[in-house]
Amino acid sequence: MVRDPLASTNEPSAAEVCAALDDPDCREIIRALETPLTAAEIQERCDIPQSTLYRKLEQLTDATLLEESTEIRRDGHHASKYSIAFEEIRITMDEDHTLDVAVERPARTADERLADLWSEVRRET
Template identity: 60%
Template sequence: MVRDPFADEDIPDLQDVLDALDDPDCRAIVRALDEPMTADEISNRADVPLSTTYRKLDLLTEASLLEEGTEIRPDGQHASQYSVAFEEVVIGLADSREFEVEVTRQPRTADERLADLWSEVRKET
């Protein structure tokens, strides 16, 4: 699942975040992602089997903890690339006594916002 590039303030589901952070393979993937990587590169770096890596990438992306982008290759065989989409996750107790999650993200650069906008325009045409 690809996150909505225009939803800078989207709030992930608390249970999705907890499930992802509770999983040792997910944590290994996040630790391994010091730069955008493909699933194969992540699998090798995190020492997680490739089939498991794909499932964990889905879990982390659903929790809005990873972003999925596209690596453009000259041969036309483009690949998904993943990068960490947060700096901090805070779980707190709201006034209503319900748990809530807050995910702090790095601000997107103007170039990233323009690339996201252009990508959305291309999808519509």
């Protein structure tokens, strides 16, 4: 399932974001993502066991810190690619001492907004 946190209106909880950022493997994955990479490419760079890697990728995408997209290949063997989906994360505490998280997202290009619109149309049909 391809997940795009930039198109989502749901913000992750502070607990989800903090748990992902507290995990050394998750931080290593984030550091490795200078450009979008497949899980196999991330595994090569991070030397994380495959089963662990997929759990960490899911944790990061659930926390909306990574965007998962599909790379269409001519041979029909499409691959998921992962990229960083935030520019800044702020954790604040309100008057009742509840933690709140604000994730600043990168600006969307016209092509990305069109892809979002097309994805929404496909979901509704």
